[in-house]
Amino acid sequence: MQSEISDRFHALAALPESQLGLAEGALVLASEARPEVDIARGLEALAELAERARPLVDAAPTPSGAVSALNHSLFELEQFRGNQKRYDDPRNSFLDEVLTRRRGLPITLSVLYVEVARLLGHEAYGVGFPGHFLSKVVGVSDVPDREIIVDPFFGRILSLDECAERVRAAAGDHSELDQQWLQPATAIEIYVRMLNNLKLNYLRQGDGLGALGCFDRIVVLAPDSAQEYRDRGVLLERLECVHAAIEDYSRFLELAPHGDEARQIRLRRDALSSQKPALN
Secondary structure (H helix, E strand, O other): OOOOOOHHHHHHHHOOOOOOOHHHHHHHHHHHHOOOOOHHHHHHHHHHHHHHHHHHHHHOOOHHHHHHHHHHHHHHHOOOEEOOOOOOOHHHHOHHHHHHHOEEOHHHHHHHHHHHHHHOOOEEEEEOOOOOOEEEEEOOOOOHHHEEEEEOOOOEEEOHHHHHHHHHHHHOOOOOOOHHHHOEOOHHHHHHHHHHHHHHHHHHOOOHHHHHHHHHHHHHHOOOOHHHHHHHHHHHHHOOOHHHHHHHHHHHHHHOOOOHHHHHHHHHHHHHHHHOOOOO
16 A cells, blocks of 8 residues: 555545445545556446446346346356455455456455446445445335345345344354344445455555555544554554654544553553654
């Protein structure tokens, strides 16, 4: 991830909260890591996917049939699917790479799915389901609850019972499905989650500067997220950027001044302050 944040990214962060242009935002994120990304070409590729799917979708006899036709087009004809063999490949997090390679993470595939569905006139959203990002199409008049949940990683529709099974598998047999987990994610939440995926990849690879670039963009998108300042401060301390680490610890304490964690961070900040080199 590049250290200098582009004007286009700052403009993205300043937009009113909306999921309109979600794919464009994802392509902007990709261009922050790789400036050569052609955002316009990525949007054209998405429009082409929609136009190839349109005859099947328009010919469907029912609203739910239209969703099934879209799934057939994207997951069977176009061969988009989750990259199970190389899940941690950073390219899975970049929408332009997903468009080219037809492989990605749940969240990038969901962004793609939502964008194509919207281009075809459907109301669709990303869903920040625990552990595995999903999509859903709403306003589907011939199904219960008027919505269909789609797992783009595995290319299939999920029932509420199947969603509940996933919750139990992850959290225990007595866990229940909370409908809040199926609410649409905001654009900012999606961008932050994408950046967090990249950040973790960079940290696993030992690329502290790459991870720092992700942190820098996350706090632009979510300036009141205390934990991001705390975690960036830890990374800055490891990178021996003492003054910047102290600033982040101080910002964390402004946002979360109470509790055991605040006491620990305050001690850490004060210890750094006592040994920090002078700025010349």
